[in-house]
Amino acid sequence: MRIRRIGVLTGGGDAPGLNPALKAIVYRATAHDVEVMGLPDGWHGLLDAGIDEVVRLEDYQVRRWDRDGGTNLGSSRTNPFCVTVPGETRAHDRSDEVRTNIVRLGLDAVIALGGEDTLGVAHRLSEKGCPVVGIPKTIDKDLSHTDYTLGFDTALRNCTSVIEQARTPAGSHHWVQVVEVMGRHAGHLALWSAVAGGATLVLIPEYPFAYERVYELLTQRLTRGKQDRRYPRYAVIVAAEGAHADEEGVVTLDASRDAFGHERLGGIGSQLARRIRRDTPFDSRELVIGHSQRGGSPSALDRIMGRMFGSAAVEAVRRGDWGQMVSAQGIGPTCQLRMVPLSQAVSGLNTVDLECVYDTDRYTAKV
Numbered sequence: 001m002r003i004r005r006i007g008v009l010t011g012g013g014d015a016p017g018l019n020p021a022l023k024a025i026v027y028r029a030t031a032h033d034v035e036v037m038g039l040p041d042g043w044h045g046l047l048d049a050g051i052d053e054v055v056r057l058e059d060y061q062v063r064r065w066d067r068d069g070g071t072n073l074g075s076s077r078t079n080p081f082c083v084t085v086p087g088e089t090r091a092h093d094r095s096d097e098v099r100t101n102i103v104r105l106g107l108d109a110v111i112a113l114g115g116e117d118t119l120g121v122a123h124r125l126s127e128k129g130c131p132v133v134g135i136p137k138t139i140d141k142d143l144s145h146t147d148y149t150l151g152f153d154t155a156l157r158n159c160t161s162v163i164e165q166a167r168t169p170a171g172s173h174h175w176v177q178v179v180e181v182m183g184r185h186a187g188h189l190a191l192w193s194a195v196a197g198g199a200t201l202v203l204i205p206e207y208p209f210a211y212e213r214v215y216e217l218l219t220q221r222l223t224r225g226k227q228d229r230r231y232p233r234y235a236v237i238v239a240a241e242g243a244h245a246d247e248e249g250v251v252t253l254d255a256s257r258d259a260f261g262h263e264r265l266g267g268i269g270s271q272l273a274r275r276i277r278r279d280t281p282f283d284s285r286e287l288v289i290g291h292s293q294r295g296g297s298p299s300a301l302d303r304i305m306g307r308m309f310g311s312a313a314v315e316a317v318r319r320g321d322w323g324q325m326v327s328a329q330g331i332g333p334t335c336q337l338r339m340v341p342l343s344q345a346v347s348g349l350n351t352v353d354l355e356c357v358y359d360t361d362r363y364t365a366k367v
């Protein structure tokens, strides 16, 4: 079938690398005489968007998008299989409307850029016969069957810079500085940024920790040669927001859940800093990097991977690889790109393999 028009959407948390990918999609599609329609705010763009909100993207409009962070299409956590109406408790399955709107907009295919939730919807829609192709995106780098997900490298850059900057006040005041970074189920971002930023300890969701062991490691570091200036008198702990003590659950901001059933995580950093002040002789401070870790212009790697993923997705559409996701084996311009079924990509998460963590005893608080 000759592809004439495709729709593109970005769903879930924004991530640097999305705009470079969108630019590549538009350039590659235009080269094949295929029109690209930008759908606003994730799956919302195929449910409730007004016709004037769906815009044709042309080369000249996206020429500078490779420099932009976030997503110029907007994003949301809309789940067409579970839509709630204010004032109603019952959720509605509106996925048939997505299918109808794909036809109404004259789209021969949809390229969805997202993480486990957005691509989970893409997978379910493809099972219903929708022509969908996926591109992996999440700063958590927790999608299976791909070595890279857009946004990770820029978030790593951002977090590393904050952790490094946190060392000077902590060193001057002899604090235990706790830095909370994102990472719901996977600790890749926390682990990589902790190592790159020179942190003392890292706590990740895959490895429930014991407070007593954290205190013990802090004591070992901070009481060594107390008056000897050759020894550091501060510590930096990086905690992923999904990290939790082995006898406790994750710390949440409130009781709300999004359309995919996820709790709003946050607070492990301040809880840990409070307990260190309460249970040890050490003074402690907390710092939550928050959404700015997803901010700023894309790193070199996110530009490269965005460009490669975007071009590969258009070729996948031209081949009719429905229900598949572009996946990277290796990272960078010489990596291998292949297609994997969305069913596999969303079947389980890619979490940190503890057996492979460098210097595990030093960087994690083992019970």
Ligand code: F6P
Binding pocket: 012, 013, 014, 115, 138, 139, 140, 182, 183, 184, 241, 265
């Ligand atoms: O999925 C990416 C992510 O950044 C997670 O690490 C984090 O738990 C979540 O998004 C934050 O969600 P929100 O942007 O809705 O606050």
